[in-house]
Amino acid sequence: MKAMVxxxxxxxxxxxxxxxxxxxxxxxxxxxEILIKxxxxxxCHTELDEIEGRTPPPRFPxxxxxQVVGRVEARGSDATQYRSGDRVGVGWIxxxxxxxxxxxxxxxxLCEGFEATGRDAPGGYAEYMCVPERTAFGIPDTFSDAxxxxxxxAGAIGYxxxxxxxxxxxxxxxxxxxxxxxxxxxxxxxxxxxxSQVFVFARSPRxxxxxxxxxxxxxxxxxxxxxxxxxxxxDTTPAWKPVVEALKNLKPAGRLVINAIRKExxxxxxxxxxxxxxxxxxxxxxxxxxxxxxxxxxxxxxLAAEIPIKPEVQEFELEAANQALMELKERKxxxxxxxxISS
Ligand SMILES: [Zn+2]
Ligand SMILES: [Zn+2]
Numbered sequence: 001m002k003a004m005v006x007x008x009x010x011x012x013x014x015x016x017x018x019x020x021x022x023x024x025x026x027x028x029x030x031x032x033e034i035l036i037k038x039x040x041x042x043x044c045h046t047e048l049d050e051i052e053g054r055t056p057p058p059r060f061p062x063x064x065x066x067q068v069v070g071r072v073e074a075r076g077s078d079a080t081q082y083r084s085g086d087r088v089g090v091g092w093i094x095x096x097x098x099x100x101x102x103x104x105x106x107x108x109x110l111c112e113g114f115e116a117t118g119r120d121a122p123g124g125y126a127e128y129m130c131v132p133e134r135t136a137f138g139i140p141d142t143f144s145d146a147x148x149x150x151x152x153x154a155g156a157i158g159y160x161x162x163x164x165x166x167x168x169x170x171x172x173x174x175x176x177x178x179x180x181x182x183x184x185x186x187x188x189x190x191x192x193x194x195x196s197q198v199f200v201f202a203r204s205p206r207x208x209x210x211x212x213x214x215x216x217x218x219x220x221x222x223x224x225x226x227x228x229x230x231x232x233x234x235d236t237t238p239a240w241k242p243v244v245e246a247l248k249n250l251k252p253a254g255r256l257v258i259n260a261i262r263k264e265x266x267x268x269x270x271x272x273x274x275x276x277x278x279x280x281x282x283x284x285x286x287x288x289x290x291x292x293x294x295x296x297x298x299x300x301x302x303l304a305a306e307i308p309i310k311p312e313v314q315e316f317e318l319e320a321a322n323q324a325l326m327e328l329k330e331r332k333x334x335x336x337x338x339x340x341i342s343s
Contacts, residue, residue: 001026003126004321005061009053012329017322018051019064019125027122027130029076034133036088041124042067042149043316043324043337045179045238046092046261050119051325054262057119065339066092066117067152068124069145072136081133087145088136091152091297094121095132109160109291116291125321127341137297140305150311150336151304152297154180158236159300161259161289162188165232169193174233174249176201176222176242178211180336181259184309185234186214191307199226201233201242225249234259241270247279247286255285313338 004019012018029035047064049055057064068090072082082088094117096108103111117123117131139148158181167173173189175182178200186198200211200219208219218226222242229251235242235258246256274280303309312335316324324337 001127002318003063003122004318005063005125006051006057007061009056010051012048012052012326016326018325019321021319022061024063024126026128029074029079029130031077032079032132032134033076033130034072034079034082034088034136035074035076035128035130036068036070036090036136037073037128038068038070038124038126038341039145040069040149041065041339041341042153043321043328043339044153045328046153047118047325048329049262054264055119062119063122063124063126063129064118065124065126066090066119067149068117068129069139069148069152070124070129073128075133076130079133082136082138087139089139089148089152089301090117090124090129090131090136091156092116092292093135093294093297095135106295107293109293109296114291124341125318125339135294137301140301142305142308143310146313146315146338146340147310149338150180150313151184151301151309154336155184155304155309155311156292156297156300157181157259157289158185159188159303160292160296161185161234161236161257163296164257164287164289165234165255167193167196167232170195171231172197172199172228174199174201174226174230174246175211175216176233176235176246177237178202178207179236179333180311182234182236183210183214184311186211186216187307187309188303190215191303199230201246230254232257236260238262238264239267239270241267243286244270244273244279247274247284250284252282253284255287257287257289259289311336315340
């Protein structure tokens with residue numbers, strides 16, 4: 001099969017083509033796994049974190065990609081949940097031990113044995129991939145293959161971050177950063193918490209206009225102060241400034257949820273501006289979001305079909321994966337980027 005693989009860590013300032021097209025043997029499903037013929041795979045900021053070594057694959061070469069939509073081609077022994085031809089999606093969770101205190105509570109995302117698709121096991125930047133059937137999810141007919149792909153990461157992780165805010169209907173939510181995940185969270189809030197107002201902090205005036213068009217009640221720059229304090233804020237940026245600036249806008253006991261797998265180091269010194277009375281006192285909380293659990297993907301896919309949420313996508317051929325990644329790096333974003341692998 002054709003696959004775009006990562007052979008080592010790269011600095012993307014020095015190398016704009018980190019992935020290489022290679023021919024690999026078709027994978028064979030193990031017990032409990034299914035073989036998927038990949039149709040589309042979303043391109044995510046986390047791939048940049050993998051390539052640049054902030055969350056590197058433990059071995060090389062690795063096939064990246066964790067927003068995979070395709071059709072079941074074959075089943076390993078003991079895999080009985082799906083039939084050949086069924087359309088399924090795979091997100092960031094590839095597997096977990098299944099037996100620890102976290103797995104038993106449905107918090108596989110916190111398992112020490114958590115394995116990520118496209119980092120710890122080969123992902124969807126290829127014509128085929130294998131996955132345990134319990135971490136493959138049926139995709140409702142509402143979505144095309146390309147529309148479904150970005151939901152599997154940005155959507156599912158956005159859903160988890162919204163759950164972690166503990167928001168109730170009528171409480172005010174802030175979003176700092178307004179990329180793919182935040183814009184999906186805004187749609188979820190409007191559906192699930194119709195009396196809640198959403199406030200958006202974004203550097204780019206274009207993103208702020210977009211937020212207002214989608215129904216945010218207020219949008220301002222990263223360090224702006226909205227007219228009221230907020231119950232929770234979700235941060236989806238790769239930087240530190242938005243974290244410090246968001247904390248000052250929280251109500252007492254307000255919670256900041258950081259939805260980022262890693263933060264980039266370039267503005268780390270901004271943390272020195274952290275002022276205890278202004279930013280943390282009065283029982284403010286900071287909580288990070290780690291990975292996704294099986295439950296998040298199941299519940300979010302159902303919610304996305306119910307709303308429905310249909311992301312704007314920009315499609316690329318598999319061969320153009322490097323171009324898609326570099327455009328993401330340079331923030332040339334016109335809808336979620338999706339690789340078209342087979343139809
Ligand atoms: Zn992702
Ligand atoms: Zn476990």
